[in-house]
Amino acid sequence: MIMPIIPALIAWGIVTAVVVNIAEFSSGWAPAEALSETVGPMIHYLLPILIAVQGGMMVYQMRGAVVGAVATFGTIVGSDWMLGDDGEIHMFIGAMIMGPLAAWLMKKLDALWEGKVKAGFEMLVNMFSAGILGFVMIVVGFFVLAPPINWLMEVLGNAVRFLVDTGLLPLTSIIIEPAKVFFLNNAINHGVLTPLGINEASGESGQSILFLLEANPGPGLGILLAFSIFGVGAAKATAPGAAIIQFFGGIHEVYFPYVLMKPALLLAVIAGGATGVGTNMVFDAGLRAPAAPGSIIAVFLQAPTSSYIGVALSVILSAGVTFAVAAVILLSSRKRDLEANEDKFSAAVKKTESNKGKSSSHLANLSAATKAPAQKITNIIFACDAGMGSSAMGASVLRKKIKNAGIDGVTVTNKAIAALPGNADLVITQQQLTDRARSQEPQAVHVSVDSFMNAPEYDDVVALVRESEAKQDGSAPEGGSAQDGSSPASTPGGRSQPAGSAAAGGVATDTRVRSDSQILTLAQVRIHSGSASQDEALSEAAEILGSAGAVTEDYLAAMKDREATVSTYMGNELAIPHGTNDAKSAVKASALSVTRYDGGxxxxxxxxxxxVGIAGVGDEHLEILSKIAELFADESEVARLKQASSEEELLEMLSAVNKG
Known part of the structure; x- marks a missing residue:
């Protein structure tokens, strides 16, 4: 609920900084005084209501968002009414409770009379039921929820003041630093520290030390620097790159596996975190607003000028202390680690992903890097469920990257996971399919991506190919480079075929295939000024393909089954829905449909x-699909496609790529 509205928090912090700085250098300047009027309403009303909107949206889409926002307003005003002239509490926690709660109640109420409302009265019932529930929840928030939230915030605030006054605030690192490693960091930071910090920062001080308790990048930097010098194996090799991502990108989760592989390192991050907190206390340093993500850049953007020295020293000293403690721990076990030669780091990465509870491209990159290729990488396969769409487009994008990198002798092909031959050097799949692909190709290096179109992991793959070349003395395969379609690719039967052939899973070059104009015609290109739901878009794609005589009525169900398993979202505003591998019988001919929804x-x-709807018999459709892939890999080309004024112009743009 908090993370999506961080930009609004940052905007509030910038407004506050501008007002304060102008006030320091001017006296009673009218525009500055006028601008200062936005600070209070933003933090007191706008931000909590945005949280409620997000919480309601997560539970029951826009209907839940509206009711959640209305209900939260009652909680805010109820809190103000209770406190009177004794100050105010910003209802972040109240919004996190009331937004989802009101949305959930709305969802349950709608379910009670679903299908029971007479035709013509649906809008009346929908509007008034939401309005009445909103009124009821205003009353509940005003009289029922506001009192305990006020009490809770007072207790937490008093606890923080006690820790500050007694000098015990650094002890919070004993809880915060281990909690970060086990992915409780956002719950602690944005669930507790952010509401308390905002209350403090909105006061006379204009800043809060609480924003730095979890966001300080120093402890993570210290861990990664220690591994860069004293680590072994894959952990040492990946630590320098992870340090850049963690310190400048603010992605703290990349250092968690390094701690998990040696739990004693919790002592190092606790010591470093406590040092940073103590330093900020000594220099009375803090931030105006949360630093999210926890990048050193975000930290200094939110720091007032009076806190620069304290914040800088807190980061430097926390990194230094963490590094020193971690170095002792790593050196004490270095000999055993070298002799054991175990892949503990790979297991730690998997444990971190398990703790997070969902996939992470940053952790997936670490996983890919932990397995260095045992042989020269010459055979790269993109694998997806059906092998007819997303993998073909991803292969086209990577093939071009490898060509631009000047690498020869590497084949880049695509296949269905079920058709993986068992001899690939490197396999690329969407994250949900990696385990299936690994069982088919256990000896290969596996790379997981979120989307095939613009995945940052492609640059890592190019680096892996270069690394494998450097490690091996073998020459490149005969026959030229894969990217121009002339390199031979090994097939399961041991025969050699062109990488662009159907058997190799690449772009078909058989002269007997149908032309692009038959695969994609003007009748199969549409532009809509409005928006559509995913189901509506799937139905339209299936209808266009059906009208072209390419699929049967059963194909729509197969497309929906595919989405239920793995999304066909490619990146760069493109989706390529198609059926599952089991739906081949529903495909009568190769065809594409292209629909642009300007409303999204x-x-x-x-x-x-x-x-882009896909129906494919063999590899007939892959040539034009590869062209489309190259278009959508370029954001400037996507912008041009969005500006096409007619179906004819859009078709010309799509079919003109790489001709001549």
Whole structure:
């Protein structure tokens, strides 16, 4: 609930900083005084209501968001009414409770009379039921929820003041630093420290030390520097890159596996965290607003000028103390680690992913880096469920990257996971499919991506290929480079075929295939000024393919089954829905459909403007699909496609790529 509204918190922090700085250098300047009027309403009303909107949206989409926001307003005003002239409490915690609660009640109420309202009265019932529930929840928030929230915030505030006054605040690192490693950091930081910090920062001080208790990048930097010098194996090799991501990118989770592989390192991060907190206390340093993500850049952007020295020293000293303690721990076990030669780091990465509870591209990159190729990488396969769409486009994008990198002798092909031959050097899959692919290709290096179109992992793959070349003395395969379609690719039967052939899973080059104009015609290109739901977009794609005589009526169900398993969102506002591997019988001919929704489509949480429906017999459709992939890999080209004024112009842009 908090993370999506962090930009609004940052905006509030910037407004506050601008007002304060102008006030320091001017006396009673009218525009500055006028601008200062936005600070209070933003923090007291806008930010809590945004949290409620997000919480309600998560439970019951926009209907839940509206009711949650209305209910939270009652909680805010109820708190103010109770406190009177004794100050005010910003209802962040109240919003985190009331937003989802009101949305959940709305969802349950709607379920009671679903299908029972007479035709013509649906809008009346929907509008008044939400309005009445909103009124009821205003009353509940005003009289029932506001009192305990006020009491809770007072207790927590008093506890923080006690720790500050007695000099015990550094002891919070004993809880915060281990909690970060086990992915309780956001719950502690944004669930507790952010509401308390905002209350403190909105006062006379204009800053709060609480924003730095969890966000300080120093302890993580210290751990990664220690591994860069004193670590062994994959942990040492990956630590320098992880340090850059953690310190400048603010992605703290990349250092968690390093701690988990040696739990004694918790002592190092606790010592470093406590040192940073103590330093900030000594220099009375703090931030105006949360630093999210916890990058050194974000930290200094939110720090007032009076806190620069204290904040800088807190980061430096916390990193230094963490590094020193971690170095002692790593050196004491270095000999055993070298002799054991165990892949503990890979297991720690998996444990971290398990703690997080969902996939992470940053952790996936660490996983990919932990397994150095045992042989020269010459055979790269993109694998997806059906092998007809997303993998083909991803292969086209990577093939071009490898060509631009000047690498020869590498084949980049695509296949269905079930058709993986068992001899790949490197396999790329969407994260949900990696385990299946690993069982088919246990000896290969596996790389997981969120999307095939613009995955940052492609640069890592190019680096892995270069590394494997450097480690091996063998020459490249005969026949030229894979990227120009002339390199031979090994097939399961031991025969050699062109990488661009159907058997190799690449782009078909057989002269007997149908032309692009038959695969994608003007009748199969549409532009809509409005938006659509994902189901509506799937239905339209299936309808276009059906009208082209390419699929049967059963294909729509197969497309929905595919989305239920793995999303066909590719990145860069593109989705390429197609059937599952079991739906081959529903495909009668190769065809594509292209639909542009200027109002956008919510595609499993991602914004999609272009929906390219796919039906493929063999590899007939892959040539034009590869062209489309190269278009959508370039954001400037996507912008041009969005500006096409007609279906004819859009078709020309899509079919003109790489011609000549």
């Amino acid at each position: 489509v919510d595609w499993s949480g991602e914004k999609v403007t272009f929906v």
